[in-house]
Amino acid sequence: MNPLDIPAYMAHVGVAARAAATAMARAGTREKNLALTELAARLRSHGPQLAQANAQDIAAAEAAGLAAPMVDRLRLTPKVIETVAEGCEQLAAMPDPIGEITGVKRRPTGISVGQMRVPLGVFGMIYESRPNVTIEAASLAIKSGNACVLRGGSEAIHSNLALWKLVQQALVAAGLPAEAVQLVETTDRAAVGRLIAMPEYVDVIIPRGGKGLIERISAEAKVPVIKHLDGNCHTYVDAQVDLAQALVVTDNAKTQKYSPCNATESLLVHEAVAAAFLPRIGALFAAKGVEMRCDAPSRAILAAVPGAQLVDAQESDWSEEYLAPIISIKQVGSLDEAIAHINRYGSHHTDAILTTNHPNAMRFLREVDSASVMVNASTRFADGFEYGLGAEIGISTDKFHARGPVGLEGLTSMKWVVLGQGEIRR
Amino acid sequence: MNPLDIPAYMAHVGVAARAAATAMARAGTREKNLALTELAARLRSHGPQLAQANAQDIAAAEAAGLAAPMVDRLRLTPKVIETVAEGCEQLAAMPDPIGEITGVKRRPTGISVGQMRVPLGVFGMIYESRPNVTIEAASLAIKSGNACVLRGGSEAIHSNLALWKLVQQALVAAGLPAEAVQLVETTDRAAVGRLIAMPEYVDVIIPRGGKGLIERISAEAKVPVIKHLDGNCHTYVDAQVDLAQALVVTDNAKTQKYSPCNATESLLVHEAVAAAFLPRIGALFAAKGVEMRCDAPSRAILAAVPGAQLVDAQESDWSEEYLAPIISIKQVGSLDEAIAHINRYGSHHTDAILTTNHPNAMRFLREVDSASVMVNASTRFADGFEYGLGAEIGISTDKFHARGPVGLEGLTSMKWVVLGQGEIRR
CATH class of the missing domain: 3.40.309.10 (Aldehyde Dehydrogenase; Chain A, domain 2)
Structure with a gap:
């Protein structure tokens, strides 16, 4: 496949994500938690490799004359790595939200009706600068039984590729599909345009970045967007x-x-x-x-x-x-x-x-x-970590679906479950 | 105001709905339940008036040569009226979802974090034929503390106006704003185009009707849509x-x-x-x-x-x-x-x-x-009434926000509540 054929490349990513989502929805709690603890261990043991990849991004950013606060956002310091590793462990220690059945009530007709929490499917994440978002998004995807397609900023591409490699290793070590977390490997902007317009492969888009970016994505997306505009x-x-x-x-x-x-x-x-x-x-x-x-x-x-x-x-x-x-x-x-x-x-x-x-x-x-x-x-x-969500995928300023810091539950939906003994509608 | 100036008319409706939504969000459980039981009583005592209004729609539909099943959908029979009246009473007897605070947990920092259920604000409802939807939507709006703008089918306009009159009487009898439930009084189709494109006044659109109508509304709406496509x-x-x-x-x-x-x-x-x-x-x-x-x-x-x-x-x-x-x-x-x-x-x-x-x-x-x-x-x-939701506003085939039969909870959102004693972020 020609690496510059963006539509073909993104369709390939989408097909793999959709297939992985089916496997992730069925995955056991043990496997998902194992992937998270394996990821935490790898983050801690791969400090030198991560520092090396990050140094490439920092050097490029400084050479490009990026402002100091922007360069700081790129830094994968040992503290940042420890924080995301702890986030993975915190998620692993949390109850599995998937498969939870709540509110089952017997109706006068005899049927019992309740709701089961299930993954949304595939989410696409578009973000800038901070490479720790790669791990936050990947770990939330794993725990919530979703697949995800990540599109980080071009300025963090080396850091993100290095982190993603650890994510894929952790997935495979836990017997889960490596394609459950995919990183868009090209920095071509056309890839974003495709990512937000593939409802057949992607169920929801979560953008993190400036207001302009988020407004543009919301206007052009063909799928729902969990969006965070301003914080006044x-x-x-x-x-x-x-x-x-x-x-x-x-x-x-x-x-x-x-x-x-x-x-x-x-x-x-x-x-x-x-x-x-x-x-x-x-x-x-x-x-x-x-x-x-x-x-x-x-x-x-x-x-x-x-x-x-x-x-x-x-x-x-x-x-x-x-x-x-x-x-x-x-x-x-x-x-x-x-x-x-x-x-x-x-x-x-x-x-x-x-x-x-x-x-x-x-x-x-x-x-x-x-x-x-x-x-x-x-x-x-006001932060997912402070609220005890383990990690946050973003903060929603919408009222619809998820509001405020979005953690695991924001990445799930509730389907209705009806348990009968042969009841019919009169 | 010129009754044919649709944008001005719809803006007028929207402003009134937004103002009423604020009052409804604050309304007490007692007032909301009283409005529902007042509405049930009025539905039962106004049989002759409703029959008369309905007869006008039936006569017009038959004169226009509508197919018999379509005419049947228009009928406000005593059985239909009793069913919606019972729905109002069932809603009145249900716990008030608004203000419910759940999952409050103390965090290591000392703050307590939980979630409070609040109304979405204003919903717009676009539907065809069945006039009972007017009461189902109005009663769900009242109980959930939302305001709503209803746009029924032109073929049911007399029935809907008669039902709406009872809704407004019930609201006023309970000390709530009559504008909390508004019916678009014109059958001009341009009103629908405005209703779905006023994010400043309307938070969500719920269409009920044929697949073509729903696809068109979803494509053109500037606000989220709770949509029901097909049921295979x-x-x-x-x-x-x-x-x-x-x-x-x-x-x-x-x-x-x-x-x-x-x-x-x-x-x-x-x-x-x-x-x-x-x-x-x-x-x-x-x-x-x-x-x-x-x-x-x-x-x-x-x-x-x-x-x-x-x-x-x-x-x-x-x-x-x-x-x-x-x-x-x-x-x-x-x-x-x-x-x-x-x-x-x-x-x-x-x-x-x-x-x-x-x-x-x-x-x-x-x-x-x-x-x-x-x-x-x-x-x-698979029905809100059968599931015990009191009434259903629609069935969602989306995974996002509400899924399946949508009752009271689908018309609410959860905001985060933080209770502190002077805690600060370290």
Whole structure:
């Protein structure tokens, strides 16, 4: 086969994935767990090989003049490798979701009706930079009994090929088909166009990357897409609040790391505590060089903070995902105003209330229409690993099918099971 | 507003639906149940008014020369009305799915993580003929805390308007917004084009109707579609089987009613019982005028049945949804062959095995990739009412989000809830 014949190559990949999916759906729990522990062991024992492959990508990225944060995303450090190896073991230790039958109830007709969890089939994963995603996707595919076709970024191709080799070895060592996890070996962009338009071979596409990429894939895909657009996350400091705790949590939500989608981008403060809270958080932000884009009332209070970088917020700031040391700040008159603001300007990703008032906490949980809603915790916790999913395949900002961090269950569907003794419909 | 300005009219409907959805998401269980019992009471007490409206549609349909089965689908008989009224009461008696928090687990970091069931928001429903769908959709919307926009067939417009009036009265009597259930009052087809392309107002579209309609809507919709394509359902008679029971169940699956999507369209018989089973089921089918499209081995056996209408099956017969007194019949050599045939030619709707062999029953349940898989029961049971869902909004032949009969849960999503005491991400 001509390696440049992309449609033929992708069809070949698709046929193999579909066949492997049938075998994976039938695979025993023991075999799937063995593949995961074999993979973890191989990740740990192949440090030098992985470092060598990764060095090629890093050197190429630096030679191409990639910005330092982009180069950092490529790095397969021992810590990154240990984290994904632990993720594999955590998945192996989890109950097998497949074949679980729940909610079986006897109906008046005599039949018993319940639901069985089964794999979706084949998922396609399109991602950039971070090569650890290769292992996260592969391990979730194995445990969930799916096959997958992975398309990583061209800048990480050597790292991804090295990781994929270990995945295939682990599958074979466990008696499972190597084709259950396939990596698109070409960096030709046309391969992505094919991957998202083969409903006969691929059941769902999971893109991870910039908003532009995801919007384009969603528009062009011929299969469902589990998509993650932006993360405009809010932290709301309520009128009744433990101020010292609110200070620590708000600081962590914004500054622990600026680039993740679950970092807080907008701070809402109830007017009853604005004068007490804003100068203290403002001083912390000023010390860390965080620019504050303020409405008029919060700016008036923050003006007294030495060294504060204050900017008048524009209407567009309320919708912005900065992914940078910038935060928008607004004073609100009530919980209702806070909820309405979040539902209007937020991206339905993750929003937190900091409060000691129980009814307000419950209303916030119920009424904020976001994938993750939190009480007295940092928005940075919105993550499959932190939620105990073992690993996450992505974060969905849709309401449909899977919402928020997507782990094993998001890669399955529930089919109906009817157990009878010869019943007929009257 | 000019009643012919469809975009303006539909935007008006959409804005009202979105606003009502917010109120419905917050609505108490008591209010939602009251609306349902009020609706049931009104359906029962307004028989004459409903009959009068329905008579207008029936007269128009007969005048237009609609075929008798089509006219029958339009009929709001007392039995149909009693069934939907009972459906409303059954829904009222069911637990409120909204606000349910499940799976809360403490994580090592100290946070507790669980999931809360919430409404999807606004669903659009596009359907034909049967006016009872108006009540089924409205009642499911009310219980699930969603708003909905209903677009019934023009042939049922008077019946639908009369039913809708009762729905709005019931909503208002329960203190809920009348706009939570809206009926598109124009029969202009352009309204459908708008309804499926307003992601700002409508979260999901549920079409019910012919395959052509559903394919067109799926292709053009700008929001997710819960779609039901065809129902090519199989009944497989295994080698070890209670022949008398298999006879009753197979007969029921095919002939109890020919038009529903869950009627069996294809019969697979293990060769070990073909000689014993086929002549008996063939005689039943012959007596009821059911045409049999056979492979060569089954035709050879059925040739001895007096009066049997036998036709040689073509390759296309294995994929056909007849919705008529026709059945395709094939002899298979093994359970594996039966499963492979169903997964290849079936429509992943509903398939049943009739067997006394437990391992075979379990393999069939696990390996047949259909929305409903059954053991020793008639495929005709694949129905939300029969499954205990109270009512069904449709049957999904997709694997994504909702699969098979879609009741309340298919109209909800699960958001993540994090309960902390000031935890931060390290």
